[in-house]
Amino acid sequence: MSAKLETHHRRAMIGAGLCLALLVVLSLAIGVQELSLSGTEGGMPFGDLMAISRLPRTLAAVLCGAGLAVAGQIMQTLTRNRFVEPSTAGTAQSAALGILIVTLFLPAAGLGVKALVASGCALIGTALFLATAHRLPPEQPHLVPLFGLVYGGVVGAAVTYVAWQTDLLQYLDIWTNGEFSGVLKGRYELLFVAFVIVGVATVIADRLTIMALGKDQATSLGIDYRRMTQIGLVLVSVMSALSVVVVGLIPFVGLVVPNLISRLSGDNLRGTLPLVALGGAILVLASDIAGRVMRFPYEIPVGTVMGVIGPAVFLWFILRERRDA
Amino acid sequence: MRDRIVIGLILCLALTSIIAFMTVNLRGNIAFALELRGIRLAALVTVAVAIALSTVTFQTITGNRILTPSIMGLDALYQFGQAALVFALGGLGYVSLSPHLKFGMEASALMLLAMLILWPALKSRMDLTLMLLAGVVIGGLFRSLTNLLARLIDPQEFAVAQRAMYANFSAPNTDLLAIATLVTLLAGGFLFSRRHLLDIAALGRDTAIGLGLDWNRVVLVQLITVSLLVAVATALVGPVTFFGLLIAALAERLTSSRRHASVFVVAMLLGVIVLVGGQTLLQHGLGQAGTLSVVVDFLGGLVFILFLFARRAR
Numbered sequence: 001m002s003a004k005l006e007t008h009h010r011r012a013m014i015g016a017g018l019c020l021a022l023l024v025v026l027s028l029a030i031g032v033q034e035l036s037l038s039g040t041e042g043g044m045p046f047g048d049l050m051a052i053s054r055l056p057r058t059l060a061a062v063l064c065g066a067g068l069a070v071a072g073q074i075m076q077t078l079t080r081n082r083f084v085e086p087s088t089a090g091t092a093q094s095a096a097l098g099i100l101i102v103t104l105f106l107p108a109a110g111l112g113v114k115a116l117v118a119s120g121c122a123l124i125g126t127a128l129f130l131a132t133a134h135r136l137p138p139e140q141p142h143l144v145p146l147f148g149l150v151y152g153g154v155v156g157a158a159v160t161y162v163a164w165q166t167d168l169l170q171y172l173d174i175w176t177n178g179e180f181s182g183v184l185k186g187r188y189e190l191l192f193v194a195f196v197i198v199g200v201a202t203v204i205a206d207r208l209t210i211m212a213l214g215k216d217q218a219t220s221l222g223i224d225y226r227r228m229t230q231i232g233l234v235l236v237s238v239m240s241a242l243s244v245v246v247v248g249l250i251p252f253v254g255l256v257v258p259n260l261i262s263r264l265s266g267d268n269l270r271g272t273l274p275l276v277a278l279g280g281a282i283l284v285l286a287s288d289i290a291g292r293v294m295r296f297p298y299e300i301p302v303g304t305v306m307g308v309i310g311p312a313v314f315l316w317f318i319l320r321e322r323r324d325a
Numbered sequence: 326m327r328d329r330i331v332i333g334l335i336l337c338l339a340l341t342s343i344i345a346f347m348t349v350n351l352r353g354n355i356a357f358a359l360e361l362r363g364i365r366l367a368a369l370v371t372v373a374v375a376i377a378l379s380t381v382t383f384q385t386i387t388g389n390r391i392l393t394p395s396i397m398g399l400d401a402l403y404q405f406g407q408a409a410l411v412f413a414l415g416g417l418g419y420v421s422l423s424p425h426l427k428f429g430m431e432a433s434a435l436m437l438l439a440m441l442i443l444w445p446a447l448k449s450r451m452d453l454t455l456m457l458l459a460g461v462v463i464g465g466l467f468r469s470l471t472n473l474l475a476r477l478i479d480p481q482e483f484a485v486a487q488r489a490m491y492a493n494f495s496a497p498n499t500d501l502l503a504i505a506t507l508v509t510l511l512a513g514g515f516l517f518s519r520r521h522l523l524d525i526a527a528l529g530r531d532t533a534i535g536l537g538l539d540w541n542r543v544v545l546v547q548l549i550t551v552s553l554l555v556a557v558a559t560a561l562v563g564p565v566t567f568f569g570l571l572i573a574a575l576a577e578r579l580t581s582s583r584r585h586a587s588v589f590v591v592a593m594l595l596g597v598i599v600l601v602g603g604q605t606l607l608q609h610g611l612g613q614a615g616t617l618s619v620v621v622d623f624l625g626g627l628v629f630i631l632f633l634f635a636r637r638a639r
Contacts, residue, residue: 083458135634142454147633149461153566154626161619300476307469311462318458 009271012264016278020062023285027058030292052185060188061180061288061302062281064243065253067194069280070201070273071239072254074232075126077212077269079133082262083145083318085254086126086240089133090148092249093155094125095241096175100162103171111245115190118241125155126237130229142318178243178250178303180288188246197239198277204231205269212267250303252310253280259317283309328587331579332594339594342602343370349609366601367506368497372558373572373596375509378516379554380569381576381585381592385527386544386551389453390577391632393569396457398464399439399555400564405467406434408474424500432508432556439552440545447544464566494604494617497561505557512550512557519547520585527583565618567625572596574628 031054072085079089086092098121102114109117129151136143156176163172174182201208207228211218215225243250257279265272284302287309291300346369347362380393394400410430411419419427442463446456516523526533526543534540558565576592577583603617 140454142452142458143633146454146458146461147630149458149465150626150629150633154623154630157619157623157626161616161623164616164619295477298476300473304469304472304476308466308473311466311469314462315459315466318455318462 005266005268005271009265009275012275013278016275016282020278020282020285023282023289024058024062027061027285027289028054030289053183056185056188057180057183057288058285060183060191060247061285063188063191063194064178064247064250065280065282065284066277067191067197067239067280068243068250068253069257069276069283070198070254071236072280073258073269073273073276074201074208074236075254076258077208078130078229078232078236079144080138080212080214081133081141081144082259083142083255083314084133084148085252085258086122086236087249087251088145088148088152088255089126089129090152090155091122091126091129091236091240092244092251093152093159093176095119095122095237095244096172096249097121097125097155097159097162098241099175099245100159100168100172103168104162104166111187111190115242115245118245119238122237122241122244123233126233130233174248175244176249176303177301178248178306179299179301180247181299181301183247190242191246193242194239197235198273200231201235202270202273204228205273208232209267209269248301248303250284250306252306252314253284256310256313257283259313327581328584328591332587332590335579335591335594335598338602339597342598342605346601346605349605364499364502365495365497368499368502368561369494369600369604370597371502371506371509372494372497372561373600374513374593375505375554375558376565376569377572377576377592377596378513378589379551379558380573381588382516382523382547383551383569384573385523385585386547387447387453387456388527388529390574391570391629392453392457392460393567393573394551394555395564395566395569396464396629397443397460398467399435399552400559400566401464401467401471402438402442403431403435403556403559404564405471405474406431406438408471408478409434412474412478425504428501428504428556428560431560432553435556436549436552439548443548444545447548448541494562494600495608501560505561508553508557512553516547516550517586517589519543520589523547523585524583527585563618565625566622567629568596568599568618568621570632571621571625571628572599574632 028050031049068086075084075086075089075091076082095118098118099114101121102109102117106113129148132151133144133147136147159172160169163169207223210221210223211225211228211232213221218228219225258276261272261275261279265275284306287305288302291302291305294300343366346366347359351358376395380395383394383397384390384392407427410427414422446459451459522538522543525536525538526540526547528536530540533543572592572595573588575595576588579595580587580591599621600617603620607617607620
């Protein structure tokens with residue numbers, strides 16, 4: 001990596017870090033219950049409020065955002081397509097199917113078991129997507145995301161059908177619309193796995209960058225393509241499943257952030273992956289804060305906020321790309 | 326000749342579906358039950374006709390077999406108009422408007438937006454896959470915007486707004502039935518009278534213009550008619566993304582010629598079979614009243630995916 005690029009990345013990291021720090025402080029300060037260091041009348045003491053509600057919520061948003069953005073980046077590398085991410089490739093919907101299955105057959109199962117089964121289902125669903133997407137003609141790059149969106153829709157329809165039959169539609173609403181308002185101490189700690197996922201992704205970043213060149217190129221450069229695909233698949237599936245289990249589906253994070261970072265800083269993942277993670281954290285936390293203040297004291301779920309931002313940016317990307325071409 | 330046999334056969338099937346819908350498990354106060362079922366039947370048939378005609382016409386003017394008004398997000402657009410109206414007028418103001426006035430405003434808004442969004446894309450002859458992708462994403466965007474507005478309106482009314490976001494074939498909105506049927510008859514009659522024009526348009530833009538067709542005018546007029554029919558269907562039962570694709574694809578396969586006279590009729594009858602027959606089967610055969618829209622979307626989605634791969638084979 002050239003020295004100039006290195007400085008660029010370092011500056012970008014510092015800027016993003018400051019931005020995130022600011023948002024964290026903001027997120028801790030906003031809430032229905034008024035903050036006061038001495039403890040509010042009849043309310044919860046400051047320390048308890050922070051430890052039980054505010055801090056977990058903020059951390060959950062940061063972890064989810066970072067993990068989902070990195071997961072999206074990995075998916076885009078595996079499919080060699082800029083418009084793919086876990087919610088547009090059936091990954092998140094498959095995870096929801098997994099949770100539904102656990103809820104039906106093992107209603108007493110804890111979060112850990114749910115996350116495990118959801119990850120397994122997400123893995124199967126995503127592998128199926130990848131295997132099928134590779135058979136689409138490479139000269140028509142828009143077919144892949146189109147297929148992904150409809151594939152996600154078909155899996156989603158199956159999930160809705162089962163949920164309808166079993167009176168679980170209300171739970172389904174929770175899993176399919178990401179929301180941090182229910183996050184409390186003891187309910188989100190699984191999300192720390194996002195650290196591991198971002199870490200592993202950073203370690204294999206160079207190999208992922210080479211994989212983006214395509215299977216033949218990567219293989220001739222000494223990459224075990226199959227093995228790397230499997231690792232990438234596991235990372236993506238586990239991250240999406242965790243997010244769906246703990247807070248619900250937050251769409252388009254993995255699409256918006258990697259695309260923006262790639263525009264600003266290029267495609268060398270060793271330099272950009274940390275930026276992608278930071279960017280995801282910033283986007284999700286900012287969306288959560290926006291959702292909290294938009295109609296105070298009511299809340300707009302972060303999934304709804306992202307559902308508006310995501311497609312708008314997506315549209316901008318595809319239409320702009322056409323004009324550039 | 327083959328088309329006549331096909332039409333005869335599916336006409337029988339459609340009639341069987343209708344008779345079954347009206348008579349299976351009929352008991353209690355028969356006159357009352359028949360009236361109730363009759364109203365629901367009329368709504369389902371209206372929806373089937375509206376979606377069949379609009380989808381086939383839309384595919385002709387866009388020159389493709391996988392694009393439908395719903396996939397391009399038209400019904401999401403209609404719902405967004407609905408939510409925007411609630412937002413602008415407030416819940417109380419919205420409820421006190423007459424349903425016909427509301428429908429009129431929403432349908433006009435949809436026609437206007439369809440013209441603003443789709444017309445430029447059609448005129449510039451945008452790449453089909455790009456248009457499809459953009460359409461799917463626009464649909465998603467408007468669904469989320471509707472959701473967002475619903476939450477901004479009032480948490481108490483949120484449930485009401487959200488209920489309208491799932492398609493519901495077992496309890497169609499019968500307030501609007503009379504006007505919806507009238508509009509469908511008029512718009513459907515208009516499209517049917519233009520069937521020969523559409524046959525020419527189906528030859529492709531350049532050929533059609535060579536044959537003397539005023540392409541831009543024909544496409545614009547049909548686009549407006551299509552959005553009116555989409556408004557009718559969405560107002561009655563809500564959005565069903567892949568229903569149009571499913572019946573249009575089947576109709577295409579079942580007819581030998583691509584003459585609109587046959588394709589229109591076959592698609593309408595298939596729509597009746599799927600909606601009326603499917604509803605009867607789910608409700609009485611399997612005891613599951615509310616899930617037809619989900620089943621239809623599941624099957625239609627699979628058809629759509631098959632189409633994507635079939636395009637590759639060609």
